[in-house]
Amino acid sequence: MVLQLFEVVLLLWKISTALAQSPALAKSGCQSQCGNVTIPYPFGIGANCYVDEWFSISCNETFNPPKPFLNSTKLEVLEVSTELGIVRVNFPVNSTCGDRSSANVMSMEGSPFVFSQADNRFTGVGCNNLALMTLLNGSTIGGCLSFCFSGSTGGSSTTCNGIDCCQTTIPSDLQAFNTTIENIEARENSEGCKYAFLVDQQWFESNVRVAKASAIQNRDNFPVVLEWRIDRWKYDSLVTNKSISFNNSTLCESGVLINSTSFSNQTSVVRCSCKRGYEGNPYLPEGCLDIDECADPKNIPCLQENLGPTFTCKNTEGSYECHFYGPPEKKKSAVKPVLIGIGASLGLLLVLAGAWWLYKVGKERNNVKRRAKFFKQNGGLLLQEQLSSGEVNVEKIKLFDPKELEKATDHFNVNRILGQGGQGTVYKGMLTDGRIVAVKRSKVVDEGKLRPFINEIVILSQLNHRNVVKLLGCCLETEVPLLVYEFVPNGTLFEYIHEDNEEFPLTWDMRVRIAIEVAGALFYLHSAASIPIYHRDIKSTNILLDDKYRAKVADFGTSRSISIDQTHVTTIVQGTFGYLDPEYFQSSQFTEKSDVYSFGVVLVELLTSQKPISFTRSEQGRSLATYFILSMEENRLFDIVDVRVMKEGSKDQIVAVANLAKRCLDLNGKRRPTMKEVAMELEGTQKAVKASHVEQNHEEIGYVGNEVTGPWDVASTSTSTDVLPLLSSKSR
Known part of the structure; x- marks a missing residue:
């Protein structure tokens, strides 16, 4: 009884101590609340209460309750989170x-x-x-x-x-x-x-x-x-010992804030947070205080871990410990036989062993139920339904363990993020066998978004092509579903076309090769795969480049597979503005020629290095496809072709590729070529490119000193003799 009373007194003392040590959020002497909104440092109300003018806040008390506003932007503040x-x-x-x-x-x-x-x-x-x-x-x-x-x-x-x-x-x-x-x-x-x-x-x-x-x-x-974020040098000035991590309770990460001109050192900014086991404001000296996990009598962690009443919780710096103290020790009677003690010990061991076994069985049973719940929640039943329908032939893919993917991505660390989109976030990870992978994690579990996710698994599981991103496996037994892809390290084709890259510019040879690789992948999807597949979102941002700068077609979230006797699918119009087939837009019927149209836009991007939609062009030419067709009809092709392409490619080769792109962009889908024809014609162009290089080198050796020919006559539209037979045979 005395021991229990002592424990209660000790618990009350811990609670009062925790309340007295509640962490400060604003600077000393500064207002920390405006109406219903808490204002933590580096933001502040009043002079010397904020890190700089960008973080200055005024509290307008004419409202009831008062409302805070950012002085720098005049925007009303609804919430501030330092975490x-x-x-x-x-x-x-x-x-x-x-x-x-x-x-x-x-x-x-x-x-x-x-x-x-x-x-x-x-x-x-x-x-x-x-x-x-x-x-x-x-x-x-x-x-x-x-x-x-x-x-x-x-x-x-x-x-x-x-x-x-x-x-x-x-x-x-x-x-x-x-x-x-x-x-x-x-x-x-x-x-x-x-x-x-x-x-x-x-x-x-x-x-x-x-x-x-x-x-x-x-x-x-x-x-x-x-x-x-805060400029790193400003943050250092807040810390007495000029260190980024000024006590063991704070974790700070340096990074880069792109497009910002407000910092003296534009490449060094800081974001801080309290480490696990601490709470408070990491931007104040000693702002992160230890959390006493043992202070709440209704939430003692040792009891939550099912360790039982014989364990006591002891708070430590940043964590806690559970100590076994056992039942009150009793004085042994000298007259009690030794056998009674041995029997009691064996009985206690049996009870503990039985309790431990029951705990393990219960925990395992809960884990099984939890995983089954997540499997159903994440579309596992839908996946089983599609696989058992017999409409698709999907080989068995690897089912990853959740713990393996957590370890591979460092518990989905923000520093591992490769990109974010409408369906989820992609993390870079390393598996136990050393392979680098990309792990796609959904942001929310929404029943309306499960079908595109499961559809992507079914589509990608059928594909085996060197120019299509390979799906390595999936995990549906986690709170949010996960997909594991091969890692493609060199970004998207869009970045290399539309962003300056002096270290690795896109040459004419590379543009032709990438176009051939993408065309081959689409031909495979349309014809060579076990079931025809329409991608439905071909664009330069969905074309990735691997370590050897080979093209990889990605993002099959909106793709559809069809039976062999089908010619189209009828769906709600989906796609990307600028790449969307006008015929599909009008009829809602997507055919393989709709993918051909989108590829034609990519082909024009490679020729001109211009974006699919641009408001810098005239209203009639905002769409790159329309702008390109008008330029072809007005015999102004070489006015819009990229300077590097003009310099490195021959006139006949460029005209051949442009004519092919024009056919792909025909408003009548029936007149467009198939992806097989597109791939073959591009391969013919590549052979012509190689032949022109050989011929050019031969001329430079055999005719040194001859006068260099003048610039191209941009009014001409003649076709290379190496490509003309191929083009004419396909047109027939």
Whole structure:
């Protein structure tokens, strides 16, 4: 009884001590609360309460309750998190009605803030609405289309699936953008209010019950998540010993903030957090305090681990320990036989062994139930249904253990992130056998998104081609589903075409080779695979380059397999603006020639190094496909061809590839070539390239000193004699 009373007193003392040592969030003497919002340092209210002017906050008490505002941007602050490194603010909505269009500039250039790619989505709401996001220089970085609902019940979708509402992801490290709204021409029901805005996706899904214009017509702002970092030299000045990690409770990571001009050292920024077992503000000296895990009588970790009442919890710095103290020791009677003691010991051992066995059995049973629950939740039954249907022939793929993938990705460390998209986040990992892999992890478990995920497993499991990203396996027994791919190290084709890369520029030979490899992969998907497969989203960002800069076709989340006797699939229009087949857009019927059209756009990208959609071109030529066809018809091909291509490729070879691209972009799908014909004609062009190199070297050796010929006559459209027979045979 005395022992129990002592334990209660000790517990109360621990609780009072923990309350007295609650960590400070704001600087000493500074206001830490404005209305319902906590303001932690490096943000602050009042002089000397923030790290610099960007983090200065004013508390407007004319509201009830008071509201905080960022002085640097005049945006209302809804939440600040030092743990996540984010600040959630109210951001304005761009809206228009009828046929009027408008643009709204949203810029935070020069600040330490960037729009969070992981948390935000660019959203368009309205009937027949084209919502676009552009940089300040006019180049398009994103956009989406929302169509009118044609049913009799009216649009009432709670998700943005293209009917009255559409969404797309934003680039990383974005600080400034314009939003524009346009009607889709030649469509009915284009009237009504239309909106384009950035929004915190988690908030949007939780609060907007009906995703259409009438549901948001009275809103001027939406919550948006901003990520922030601190200049490293400013952070060092806060620490007494000038060290990045100024005590054992704080963990700081250095990094790079791209496109920022606000720091004296633009390549060194810091983000900090309290280590596990600590809580508080990592940006204050001694701001992270030890958590006493044993202080809460309703949440003692030793009891939660099912160790029983014979274990006591002892707090340690950053952690805790569970000590076995056993039943109260009793004095042994000298008259008790030794056999009684031995029997009691054996009995206790048997009880403990039985309890341990029951604990292990129960824990294993719970793990089995938990994994079965996740397997069902993540679409395992749907996968079994597709495999048992007999419609596809899928070889057995490796089922990875969750612990193996956690270890491979360092518990999904943010430093291992390779990229983020609408369906999930991709991490770089290393398996136990030393192989480097890419692990795709879904962000949310949404029943509406399970079918594309399972569809990607089924599609990729059937593929075995050197120019298609290989699926190594999957794991469905975790809280969110995982896919494991081969690792492709050298980024996307889009980056090499549209971003300056002096270390490894795309030569004409490489462009032709990459085009051949992609065409061969699509021919394999359409014809050589066991079941014909339509990719449905061919674009330069879905073409990866491996360690030898060979092309790998990726991202099969929207792909569809069809039976051999089918010629098309009828679906809701999906794809990327600028690559979308106009015939598919009108009929909703996707054929193998729709992939040919998208490939034709990629081919024009390789020829011109111009983006599929650009508002820097004239209105008639915003679409690269349209711009290219007009240039061909007006005999201005060489006015738009990339300078490097003009310099390295022969005139006849470029004309041959351009004519092939033009045929791929024919508005009548029946007149387009098949991917087999495209691959064969490109291979003929590659042979012509090699032959021209040999002939050029021979001329340089045999005719040294001759006068160099003049520049090309750009008005000519003649075709190389090496390529002409192949082209003519295919056209017949």
